Amino acid sequence: MPPVNRTPAPVDDATHVVIIGAGFGGLACAAALGSTNIRVTVIDRNNYHLFVPLLYQVATAALSPADIAQPIRRILSRHPNINVVLGEVVGVDRAAKAVTLADGSVVPYDRLVIATGSSYNYFGHDEWAEVAPGLKTIENARRLRARLLSCFEQAEISEDPARQAALMTAVVVGGGPTGVEMAGAIAELARYTLARDFRRIDPRATRILLVEAGPRILGTFPDELAGYARRALERLGVEVMTGKAVERIEEGAVTIAGRIVPAGTIIWGAGVTASPAGRWLGVETDRAGRIRVAPDLSVPGLDGVYALGDTAMAEGDDGKPLPGLAQVAKQQGEHLGRALEAGIARGAAMPAFRFRNRGNTAIIGRSAAVFDFGHRRLKGWFAWILWAIVHVYLLVGFEKRLLVSLQWLWRYMTYERGARLITADVAQGRTPERPEERETPGARPVPMRRRTSG
Ligand SMILES: Cc1cc2nc3c(=O)[nH]c(=O)nc-3n(C[C@H](O)[C@H](O)[C@H](O)COP(=O)(O)OP(=O)(O)OC[C@H]3O[C@@H](n4cnc5c(N)ncnc54)[C@H](O)[C@@H]3O)c2cc1C
Incomplete structure (x- = not known):
């Protein structure tokens, strides 16, 4: 067994940095402050960091949950100045400069970094979440996997062709990268x-x-790449419906532009909303609930409070809001961590954050992906290989990279998906009373706002 280093960190107690959220942004910020003499506390409601972009592979049985998650304590273990707390933050006391956890405990801070991400937005129909889960957590992915696989099992034993067809129908709502990948x-x-x-x-x-309610899928990508993605999906047999609003979702059926479509699996990927951090602070947010931050990522009007990633609204060089992407959160985290260190250690001023676009990507399937670098675009096999390299590289930990690469290689050669386990508790084969597709008179479309990220 390797020796365990329990030497207390030589920390300077004068300044305590508290980071809420160990996602892409929070973790990058913590790592940049790692092994300094600044006391840092990272709080997360999960004990693991989740590689969200590969969740759809868990939902479709290609990878196991443990392949894309890593204990936060393990990732930060080599930094003796960082303390990890497992807990759900429920509020921030601005006056007392303290974070409140769900169990009633309080964590005081001198500098606060909020990196609590986002969740799915059902545009006022929160009741849809139960029947049309989004893909944001391991629980979501396990439930979706169980539901998808259970539908095939139920269809196999059903004597009713209409019910079989309903069970073997999957509807994905939202034509952004998540919907396309799913x-x-x-x-x-x-x-x-x-x-x-x-x-x-x-x-x-x-x-x-x-x-997709909008005129085309992959609305944030150039036309050429969106067109390629549509054709690649259609070659796989996916029916792509653009300019069609989802009006109603119930157990086992979706109403799309006045037509009831019975479906065993319904997946939501249509829009996101920021974490409630803006409400904790009582500060101004945009329509997606994101905290408006200054160029140095500080929250205006609050001393020593910063926000980044999906829960913040920062502007790029062109004055447009930065997209909700892992690369934005990661770069912001690294920048803020370095800036805080320089500020605390040497009294340096906080510099403005500048985003460097490393390429926006979406994968459609085997040998088919798109990559948009702004000045250059890639599609097809090359984009797919690049997508795989980037995602493996970004996975935390050598062991995960190796495991995931081997699994992808095996899957590429055999078409096999090893994680076909029905482990979550799902309602078995609940389909509508009348599982035939039909028109619904007088149905009214629900106005859908465009997704803001992810
Ligand atoms: C299905 C899917 C696919 C995606 N694919 C891509 C992609 O291919 N490329 C890309 O760049 N981006 C992708 N994204 C977007 C990307 O995942 C997000 O932009 C990124 O995760 C944002 O990082 P973050 O640090 O802001 O938040 P997150 O990574 O979501 O982390 C937030 C952390 O805060 C914790 N937390 C939240 N609330 C609390 C609380 N109250 N108390 C304590 N802890 C809390 C959470 O547990 C979590 O660990 C995808 C998103 C989704 C949903």
């Missing part, structure tokens, strides 16, 4: 992996609908 992955799961494993049903007949 629709492509379900198509590959059904057409390649499951195709040989059932006797009574043919999984290749699975119907996958990708519904």
Whole structure:
């Protein structure tokens, strides 16, 4: 066993930096402050850091949850000045300069970094969350995986063709990167992996609908790449419906532009809203609930409070809000960590953050992805290889990188998906009373705002 270093860190107690959230932004900020003599506390409601961009691979049985999550304590263990606290933050006392946790305990701060991310926005229909989960947590991914796989199992034993068809229909709401990735992955799961494993049903007949209210999918990508993604999805058998609003979602059915479509699996990827951190602080937020921050990521009017990542609204060089992307959160975290260190140690002024676009990407499926670098665009096989390299590189920990690379290689050669386990508690095969597709007279569209990130 390697020796364990329990030597107390030589920290300077004069300044205590508290970071809420160990996602991409919070963790990068903590790492930049690591191994300094500044006392740092990282608080997260989970004991692990989650690599959210690969969650869809857990939901479609390509990877296991442990492949894309790593204990926060383990990641930060080599920095003796960082203390990790497992707890849910429920408020911030601005006057007392303290963070309140759900168990009633209080953590005082001198500098506060808020990096609590975002959650899905159901545009006033929170009741849809139960039947159409988004993809933000490991629980979401496990539930979706269980639901998808259970639907095939139920269809296999059903004697009713209409019910079978309903169970073998998946509707993905939202044509952003998450929706595109999810629709492509379900198509590959059904057409390649499951195709040989059932006797009574043919999984290749699975119907996958990708519904987008806007005029095209991948709205934040250039036309050329969005068009390529659409064609690649259609080649996989996905029905791409653009300019169609989802009006209603209930257990086992979605109403799309006046048509009720029975569906065993419904997935939400249509929009996000920031964490409630703006409410904790009582400060101005934008329509997506993001805290408006100054160029140096500080929260205007609050001394020593900063926000970054999905929960902050920062502007790029062009004056437009920066997108909700992992690379934005990571770069902001690194910048803020370094700036805080220089400020605390040497009294340096806080410099402005500048985002460097390392490329916006989405994967459609095997050998098909898009990459937009602004000045340069890539699509197809090269983009796919680059996507894989970037995502493996960004995974925390050598062990994960190796494991995930090997699994992808194996899957590429065999079309197999090893994590086909039904482990979450899902309602077995609940489909609508009348599982036939039909028109609904007088249905009214729900106005859908465009996604702001992710
Ligand atoms: C399905 C999906 C796919 C995506 N794919 C990509 C992609 O390919 N490329 C890309 O760049 N971006 C992608 N994104 C967006 C990217 O994941 C986010 O922009 C990024 O995670 C934001 O980082 P963050 O640090 O702000 O928040 P997060 O990474 O979400 O971290 C927030 C952390 O705060 C913790 N937390 C939240 N509330 C509390 C609380 N009250 N108390 C304590 N802890 C709390 C959470 O547990 C979490 O650890 C994707 C997003 C989704 C949902």
